[in-house]
Amino acid sequence: MRYFIETLIYLFLDISGINTLFRYLNRNKIIILCYHGICDDDFDLLKGYDDRHIPKSLFRKQLSYLKGKKYSFTTLSEAMDMLNHRKKIRNIVVLSFDDGFRNVVENAYPIMQKYHAKGCFYLIGDLIGTSKPVWTDYVETLVRNAENVTFGFSYRGENCSYNLTTKASYEKAMKDIKARLRLLSDKEKNEVLRQFQNDKTDSVPKEFRMSDWAQIQGLDKDILEVGSHTSTHPDCIRLSSDEEFDYELKYSKAKIERMVGYRTDHFNYPAGAFDERVIRQVEAAGYKTAVSLIPGFNDSKTDPFCLKRIYVNENFLFFKASVSGSYFFMKKVLRKFLKPSHYQAIFKHADSPYV
Template sequence: MNIRIFFLWLLDILGINALLSRLNRRKVLILWYHGICDDSFTQLKGYDDRFITRSSFMKQMEYLKNKSYNLITMTELINTIKNNGEFNKNVVLTFDDGLKNVIKNAYPIMQEYNAKGCLYVVSDNTGMDTLIWSDHVETLINSQKPGEFLFFFKGKKYTYILSDMKSYEYAIKDIKKKLRSITNKEMQEHLKQFTQVEKENLPEEYTLASWDELKELDAEILEIGSHTRTHPNCANLTDDVELENEILHSKEEIENIIGRKVEHFCYPAGSYNRRVLDEVKASGYQSAVTIEYGFIDKHADLYRLKRVEALASLPIFKSRVSGAYGILRAFSQIFRRRSFRIE
């Protein structure tokens, strides 16, 4: 047990989590997940902590149940805010990207524990034997043998030396960061240098749900929301046609296929600006979630809803659910700013 986990465990034993949970009971926690993988999954495969195991997810749902949290859908959350209702230890589960393993592993547990939430899907990739572009980049780099990996960006050649796990992770993060810094049209051109991943080589962790699987979901347990058509950084969309295509047309496409209204949106990589926010509103969505940290209350901006990322470690999860993590995070930021001024 490292020092950080021990400290969080101590907070729980001393009743700090229980106290903060009571103080925050009138606020809502929107938990942010990506994949819920089989227990045989290991992060040593090269994937990051966006993915947790089925057993970790079950322990988290058991914890929420034992602590008398009330899990609600995104629609129930929005209706309560609009009607000026009261919250009481409410939690909404959200899952980005529309991965198949959420339906396979998380959905049955949600049914068992009466947990509710929203699954945000990327409509152009759903039901296809393709990966979301960011997962495509990660998969290809992880599949490379140790040695040089070349990436051409804005006419310049970048050479990454792949050797250990850290070098692979650095190459993945740096290339995705570069791609997210340019317009969507430019990004699509740069992505052409990456070869297609064959169907038999698609990682199970990144495989997306099919339309038939989405149709079978009980909307009172797991609603379907939009995560755009192609998962761009929305703030990098340069014209109104692109914006409407990604935001409005994804909504229309999902609705036409599953036969239900799609009223909730999720900004890919948390990227948005005023143009994007206005398009989300104009397209008829009732809410949009960000990746900005925090709890929300009945005065929250429905199109800038904050979330809290759920990680596998139960002590970390408990501290994030209670709000202890937020306090520690704030103190850490203050300390860093003061340290910087001293230096």
């Protein structure tokens, strides 16, 4: 029912001409699209669970749509130069990819070349060139590979147990475990994860595999430049010491710059988590920008350490509504008329995979 109502709203915005109106109203702002991976079309492991890996046929369709609507693509460095020097902005789009997945290089990059698209590829420094998945993908793989119907672990002195009998129960367990671990400091989270070091993770899907440095070095920085997504993908708000910040921010920056041979000025907050303290640390580490998961558009008034992005999922009607800006206006209107529970039910997963 939620999906049906959501689809009707997006369809109305599209056929009524409202999307066209808002594309015109927002023509002088910069769009930064938020992707994770671009998967093969037959990859359906995450179907109905989350949309962080977009099929490459849909990615191609999205870029074709943007080109057809006269959008131009720039790297983030080029977009920031426009903002900083108050150059003319007209229908500018920057693609951004979180984590460093191999399928971005293998699937997204060739499509970007075809459509003259540009963007920024945010790398988790310690994972590039390794067989280690992002910790969130690691948790999901552990749960999926659980041979017993019960999956359990120790968490802050209590035993957490999940009965895995249906697809829904597996998905609920994965979401709950990730939510619990995000509440911990990076040190505490790693201690919990060490409980599973002997568990089976030999079947990590290839879509979760990271790029290697040779692939990264083969990217044209004028098409897909790189930025830092920290060294290990912690929740930056939960970092407590200067040493932790130095490792996640300064070391990742230095390592990436050493491997690609050029300066990287762009940072990406893992899971969109940041506060004023984190912003100060990011700026002190030498970055010039940082992208968030706050939805919206960017102009000369936008804080460069709080750049807004539009999260991309598999709903093409949502894509058209969000890049036009009609989606954000419609949300504000409906918030005034719908009960909070109904509002949340409709828009719970639209803006970000972490909401």
